[in-house]
Amino acid sequence: MVPHEMPASKLEKYLNILEKLVERPRQPSEIARKAHIEPKALKRLMDFLDSNGVVEKRQIIGKRSVYALTERGLAVFKTLRALQYLEKLKESLPVVEEAREIVSALSEQPQERQED
Numbered sequence: 618m619v620p621h622e623m624p625a626s627k628l629e630k631y632l633n634i635l636e637k638l639v640e641r642p643r644q645p646s647e648i649a650r651k652a653h654i655e656p657k658a659l660k661r662l663m664d665f666l667d668s669n670g671v672v673e674k675r676q677i678i679g680k681r682s683v684y685a686l687t688e689r690g691l692a693v694f695k696t697l698r699a700l701q702y703l704e705k706l707k708e709s710l711p712v713v714e715e716a717r718e719i720v721s722a723l724s725e726q727p728q729e730r731q732e733d
Contacts, residue, residue, distance in 0.1 A: 630654060630662060632701070635686065635694040638672060642685035666690070 625633065633652045637643060643651070649659045663684055666672040671690035676682050686694065 627662075628697070630658075631666065632694070632697050634659075634662060634666065635671070635690060635697070638684060638686040638690070639694055642675060642683040644681065644683050648684065 630652070634648060634654070637648050637651050645656065645659060645663065648654070648663075649656045652659070654662070663672065663674075667674055667684075670687055671693050672684045673687050674682050675685055
């Protein structure tokens with residue numbers, strides 16, 4: 618049996634969308650497909666990002682449009698990625714501390730001398 622993945626948080630969904638737009642402007646259908654988000658949900662998320670100046674909607678041929686990352690959006694993306702990285706570091710600190718304690722304990726033990 619394959620374990621079910623936890624549903625993505627809103628923040629993870631936003632980060633996932635921005636990650637797709639860092640590469641290049643994309644049509645909503647392409648963002649939905651690549652980010653694994655239902656089109657209706659994507660519309661709400663994109664409207665929020667657009668109203669906050671993170672992305673902009675650009676008209677292309679006819680009624681077609683693409684979303685592009687703004688400068689502000691790129692700054693938001695970089696900040697979110699940095700916070701995500703720092704969170705992972707924070708999670709690994711107990712392991713690092715435990716390893717440091719082990720190394721310290723090992724270095725305090727008397728070393729056995731080899732006799733020739």
